[in-house]
Amino acid sequence: MDYTVRVHTSIDDVDERWDDLMAAARAPAFYRRAFLRAFEKHPLHPVLRTAYLLAEDGSGRAHAALPAYLQRDVDPMRVIAEHYPHAAGRTALLSHAWHCYDTVLPVRPGPRSRSAAECAVTALRDLASEWGAGLCGIVNADAAGPLDAQLTGAGFTGVDIDVGWGLPLDRYAGFDDYLTRALSGKARQNLRRDLRAAEKAGVGACTVDVGEADLDGFVRLARATAAKFGNADYYRPGLFQDFVRELGDCVRAVELRVDGRMIASALILTDDTRLHYWAVGYAQKDTPGFSPFYVSYAHVMREAWASGRDWVELGRRNPSFKRRYALQPRVLRAYFAEQ
Template sequence: MPLHVAIESDTGTLDTRACERLVRETGAPVFYSPAFLRAFEAFPLHSVERGAHILVHDGAGRAHAVLPVYLQRGVDPMGALAANRPGALDHPVLLSHVWHCYETTIPALSPEAARLAVDAMGDLAGEWGASLYGAANVGADSDAARLLGAAGLSGTPLDRMWSMDVSGLDGFDAYLESLGGKPRREMRRQLRRAEEAGVRARELGVDEADLDGFVRLARATAGSKHDNADYYLPGVFQGFLGALGSCASVIELRVDGRLVAAMASLVDNTRYHLWCLGVDDGACNGFSPTYVLLAQSLRFAFAEGRPTVSAGRRNGWFKARYGFHSTELQVFLS
């Protein structure tokens, strides 16, 4: 059956059930779910001039590939354009996916459908006057990387993504036993100190969590560590989290009722994503909140039966110490 390409300008015209089925069948992460795409459309986490969803379908209407693309100018939080195409920073570029996605792929049922989606992206870049097009945060050894390379896009290293297969572990205690002696003892010591400090941890839905408090902590942490507080745009980020619904939750750590650390987590069919966090180190006397957030998130991941825990980018030394393995991420540009 021949395949056809459609350009959907907004999520209102997307066939939600078809896209959900495609994401499930291809094993694509939560960043490609209709809920995430709708949330970004309503609350764009960074500036975009135009957006579209490239949909490849057959004559019966079945979705075979979907590729979200965004025309943007001067948006480069990871320095990908500055390092590879500095002249493009002042011009519109068409990229997939959004910068807050650390696992970019091409959800497709076949190589043919994926190729059609990438070709359509190139055509759309020409129509929209983009100076270049491409994809960021693509696994270096993925099918998407090979297809983008075959399409003539040049891939260069960008960062590393961290994940852990926990399917063979029977809960958090088994996870602790799988660690080396020093990391295991340090985790237990930090959890004991947190308990002595009166830390209370809860996982809350986005309709119950203190989203303003989370964004305040996340902005402070991003600003002090990466000089990038606006990765969490005030007002916009709260709205985005709220729009995700059941795809997202927030782990809150409180001492005497005060919010001292928080982590926003995302879920899909197979993964529990430790997406982003914020901490008030000055309010965490005698313990490190990062250990407590990791322990709590792993407990919830085990309870929900997610075989993979994804921990995003950066802080590799800590993640490697606690069982996560890295994958090289690349940026592909025309």
């Protein structure tokens, strides 16, 4: 089967075929229209040009797709700096945005899915050449997934850049079962102790839609948390709030308060099969006797089972905590081709 790849520069230029393909491919929340539109309107990092590549058959049905962003000097995770330092200052055409830790190549299931994916990858390199990009690639992809063979076969070089973490929810009956069967005695006791101490301190938890969330409070807490790693501008004031509001009903906030003061806020995204614990900020001080981070984690995990999804995704970083709480690691890889 022959495919034609069409390049669109706005997600709203692509009709419902995009949504149909994402549903068929069970693509993560980062590929759904709400997230892509939000990133167009309020780009969380600078973008020079945006493209949506859509591989279609002769009838116009979409079989593979990729969002891609032309950028320069955007490297919040220091991936290019550490692995391709000679490419610093050159433009790069990359998929997906850096705020996505779950990069895939959405393809329609079927016997010709591989050829559709290969067509999309070829089109990505062709577009990089057309736009004069010095570097072309896909970042934050599962190293054990199908993209590894497809991209290395197409001449991309893979480098391990991070670790992503998640948990199959259907393995446990719920949060309490997870505590009992998955955790060591010490980890389980510590989390339960924090929950009791938070309850004694009068901490209240609520899960709210984006229209009710205190996003200014979230950004304040998240920037303070990220500042420990020198990355506070991952949450740029004003821009980040506007982006999250644009996400609409695919995002919710889990907020913790004591005496009216917010001490932790976590943002969760949902798609057809997963709940994503996407971002969190929490107070560094003034919470004696318990950790607002651990208490927030417990409430998000309860939300995960309540959502009815199969999997909870917990993104990158903080490996010691995630190992201790029995989360499953997967190597994240970046695949680059120099033009």
